[in-house]
Amino acid sequence: MSHTKTFECPECQTSGQHSMEKRVCVNKRPDLKDEILNGSYFEWVCPGCGKRFFIDDVFLYNDDMHKFMVYLIPGYNEDTLPVPTLLKTDDDYDTANSVLRVASGFVDFTEKIRILESGLDDRVIEAMKAIYATVHKNTWAEDVYNILFESIGSEGELNFDVFLEKDDFSFSVPRDIYDKTLEDFAFLRRRQEGDAFLLIDQNWLNNKLSGADDKT
Ligand SMILES: [Zn+2]
Structure with missing residues (x-):
């Protein structure tokens, strides 16, 4: 090939x-x-x-x-x-x-x-990013351009990189916050996997939350 x-x-x-x-x-x-x-x-x-x-x-x-x-x-x-x-x-x-x-x-x-x-659910990771971006904007009046998952740290925490218009930095989220988000956003994970490749990103999440896309 x-x-x-x-x-x-x-x-x-x-x-x-x-x-x-x-x-x-x-x-x-x-x-x-x-x-x-x-x-x-x-x-x-x-x-x-x-x-x-x-x-x-x-x-x-x-x-x-x-x-x-x-x-x-x-x-x-x-x-x-x-x-x-x-x-x-x-x-x-x-x-x-x-x-x-x-x-x-x-x-x-x-x-x-x-x-x-890392064994994480990317749909829940997208939800965590959206929550973080909203909190950041409300606190600092600053738009978040992008957030990327980087790694799991030695204490099990989730490390992310945040990209602002002119700056970037990292932050960590304790594992139990991920587990809690996994429970709170269980509805994101209802669909059965395995029948198609899915594009899961912030647009997907927004469609999901607005109910615009009930099929997926
Ligand atoms: Zn050359």
Whole structure:
């Protein structure tokens, strides 16, 4: 499933090739995991001048141990993506029993992996972000541009990065706040998983809370 593309460097006009898999079972290829998460897997390095270029391409990440898959589809703007037949018939891809997500950009893609690998529910994480953004705005009269889940800390706390217009910082939330949010927002988790890749973000949450999207 590896595919190779030829690129020409816009800086020095040297041509070269970049190969990557269309999809990876990360439990079978643990050597690729760091490269995928830090983005270097998607980079083409010009053999002439050494400049790095990010290759925006479709990529499927399958973690069969934690039972989730994240589909990176740059620019994707639908709420759901039906499971491709190609995957349903591939034994390495247990789509029926995995949490399936689609991400429209690399930053969201890696965040999803961090959330799901940590055993957290990304729908509840989106609710926590919305609550934090509202509290921040009410307290400081400042818009939050983005919030990203980063990691679980040594005390079990959840670490987030917050991006304001001109500033960014980190904050931590104790694990019991997550557990409480999980209970309070149980209605977000009613839908059965496994029949399509879902795009779960702040828009999804807003639709959910406004009742505009009762189907999902
Ligand atoms: Zn070059």
